[in-house]
Amino acid sequence: MGLFSRKRTNGNGDVAVADEPVGYAPASDRTGEALLQEIDDLTRENRTDRSAAREQRILRLRHQAALELIADSPARPGYPEPAFEALPEGSSVPEVAAAELTPEILRAAILRSGCLLVRGLIDTGEATRLRDEIDSAFEAKESEVKDETTEAYWSAFEADSRFDLSDRQWIGGRSNAWGVDSPRVMVDLFDTFERTGFRQVATGYLGERPAISVNKCTLRRVHPEDFEENKSSSWHQDGAFMGGVRALNVWLSLSRAGDRSPGLDVVPRRLEEIVPTGTEGAAFDWSVATDVAQSAAGDVG
Numbered sequence: 001m002g003l004f005s006r007k008r009t010n011g012n013g014d015v016a017v018a019d020e021p022v023g024y025a026p027a028s029d030r031t032g033e034a035l036l037q038e039i040d041d042l043t044r045e046n047r048t049d050r051s052a053a054r055e056q057r058i059l060r061l062r063h064q065a066a067l068e069l070i071a072d073s074p075a076r077p078g079y080p081e082p083a084f085e086a087l088p089e090g091s092s093v094p095e096v097a098a099a100e101l102t103p104e105i106l107r108a109a110i111l112r113s114g115c116l117l118v119r120g121l122i123d124t125g126e127a128t129r130l131r132d133e134i135d136s137a138f139e140a141k142e143s144e145v146k147d148e149t150t151e152a153y154w155s156a157f158e159a160d161s162r163f164d165l166s167d168r169q170w171i172g173g174r175s176n177a178w179g180v181d182s183p184r185v186m187v188d189l190f191d192t193f194e195r196t197g198f199r200q201v202a203t204g205y206l207g208e209r210p211a212i213s214v215n216k217c218t219l220r221r222v223h224p225e226d227f228e229e230n231k232s233s234s235w236h237q238d239g240a241f242m243g244g245v246r247a248l249n250v251w252l253s254l255s256r257a258g259d260r261s262p263g264l265d266v267v268p269r270r271l272e273e274i275v276p277t278g279t280e281g282a283a284f285d286w287s288v289a290t291d292v293a294q295s296a297a298g299d300v301g
Helices: 032-048 052-071 103-113 124-142 148-153 166-170 183-195 198-206 290-300
Strands: 002-006 095-097 117-119 176-178 218-220 246-250
Touching: 032 052, 032 183, 052 148, 052 183, 103 198, 124 148, 124 176, 124 183, 124 218, 148 183, 183 198, 198 246
Parallel strands: 095 117
Antiparallel strands: 002 246, 176 218
């Protein structure tokens, strides 16, 4: 569902952003930490008194805070020491309960298997609530009525002008939407990451407070009929689209998947390279053919 990262062009801490755009001048009294404090205050208010205007402001403040944090990033930090001894044995996809999740276990799982399955990060009630909110976001997106309710769930995000959001043209239809275009969903998602302790785990893993990518945080509402036998999905590596970025790719499942509805297939191995794309059998020039994915999986596929 999301991807945490701070973009750098290399290991020297250079920031992968354009020159400061007209109208953007980071004020000395509005540091990243000051912005984050205001976000925390507004989020607490919003838990008991929901407001579309406040939620849109929280999202704008988060964008500003991310820019400040990126500009103020230190040299590339290190990863935590992997806790291989804490990983469960007997499965190519390691699993831990949410209460057991630490940056060290996460690092070990990614180095060994390329992934980690975390059970019970949120309870059934919260998953249902977030799922219903995503449904409301898609409904607001298609609605001809524009009022405070629809704008709470759907309001196209306007990023700082140094960012190219032309990728928006590829996100659409009834199954995909950028999370940032739904202020209410994103405010609740950030709040969920904070309350469950996951943001702190991501911070420990990356060695710095993370930012979330606008064009890589996607709300998905998959319809089973879209994945009939003759409509198979395409294998791909998210890392192939990111370049030299330190990142943590996160998928948050809000409904039962894999039997009653489509699930997510993964190659449970640490891959040090980008596998060939666009070969025979691949659906697109950027996607990976099934035989290539099977070869990459080896004996754990």
